[in-house]
Structures are given as C-alpha cells and as structure tokens.
Amino acid sequence: MSLTKISGVAAAIATVATDVATLVADGASPTQGHVNTLNTDFTALQTALTGLQGDVSSVLQKVLGVEFASGGDARATLETVRQILND
Numbered sequence: 001m002s003l004t005k006i007s008g009v010a011a012a013i014a015t016v017a018t019d020v021a022t023l024v025a026d027g028a029s030p031t032q033g034h035v036n037t038l039n040t041d042f043t044a045l046q047t048a049l050t051g052l053q054g055d056v057s058s059v060l061q062k063v064l065g066v067e068f069a070s071g072g073d074a075r076a077t078l079e080t081v082r083q084i085l086n087d
Contacts, residue, residue: 002055005048005051005052005055006052008048008051008052009045009048009049009052012041012044012045012048012049013045015041015044015045016038016041016042016045019034019037019038019041019042020038022034022037022038023035023038
C-alpha cells in the first residue's frame with residue numbers, strides 16, 4: 001500500500017474540512033465560489049479514496065485471501081477480515 005496514497009487521502013480530508021469550515025463561516029449566505037470549491041475538493045477526496053481502496057483490496061487478497069467488497073458490502077468484508085484475524 002502506498003504511503004503517498006494514504007497521505008493524499010489525509011490531505012484531501014483536511015482540505016474538505018477547511019472548505020466546510022469556510023461554508024460555516026459564511027453563515028446563511030455561502031458564496032457560490034465556496035460551494036464550488038467544496039464540490040471540487042470533495043470529488044478529489046472520492047478519487048483518492050477509490051485509489052486507496054484498490055490498494056486495500058490488493059493487500060486483503062494477497063495476505064488474507066479476502067476480496068474487498070465494493071458498495072454496501074464493505075462492512076461484511078471487514079467483519080470477515082476481523083473473524084480471520086481473531087481465528
């Protein structure tokens with residue numbers, strides 16, 4: 001798993017948090033520019049998380065023989081991993 005990808009996700013989360021704080025500071029009248037910035041940065045966060053998910057999937061497949069489920073099945077996959085680790 002790439003530390004660069006993990007750092008990228010962390011940076012994207014921090015950027016989105018800053019964007020949200022800016023909107024909160026705008027109060028009842030956020031500017032369209034601030035909304036657009038958050039939208040762009042949130043999309044970048046989603047992309048970074050998707051890239052990291054691919055790495056996590058590879059690690060789980062190689063180390064534990066578990067395929068990382070996409071979509072709503074992620075909790076079930078994590079529960080499977082927890083059971084494997086506890087065995």
